Amino acid sequence: MPLSEQEQRLLDEMERSLYHNDADFVATMGARSGARPNYTSLVVGILVAVLGIATLVTGVIVQQPLVGVLGFAIMFAGVLVAITPRRSGGKAQARGPARPTKGTRRNSGGFMDSLGERWDRRQDGHDR
Incomplete structure (x- = not known):
């Protein structure tokens, strides 16, 4: 089931806020998500663990x-070899913070502040 337009906007805003507020986390996760598994070290690690x-x-x-x-x-060394990510040697570049697209605006207060403002407006009956 696809996301509604409002849910998609909220998800995009959360992602932009994550990129903006926690660049180190994004760089770490971005580098790992793009890396392919090293099947050679996985097989060698499993064989060493079985040994x-x-x-x-x-x-x-x-x-x-x-x-x-x-x-x-x-066995422990084999498991470590199997689960340790390979070193990319500088090939994988960490993704930097996302820049807002043309149709979006940047909040100076951050994501949680905008959610608080929306909650206050909703409580007052202005945002329905």
Whole structure:
């Protein structure tokens, strides 16, 4: 179900406010959202994690705690390799703050202030 025109405007205003007020968060999330997963490191990480689980189970079977701890460390390293995002080497550029388009106006008070003003107008019966 598509958004109504009012909901779409509210969503656009929230997005502009986010870009305007929290540029660091936007830069962090923008860089991650555009990055493709590195399947090679994912597969290698999963294989290393499975090897670590096998070593851990072997340590339990032969009743050698040191082998079990080593297996856990290998498993942990494999998971880290699998979930750590690849380094882009400067290829991915962080998106800067969004600029308002031609038909929009920029509030100096921010998104929450405009919501408060709308709420006050609605309570007074002016915005129906």
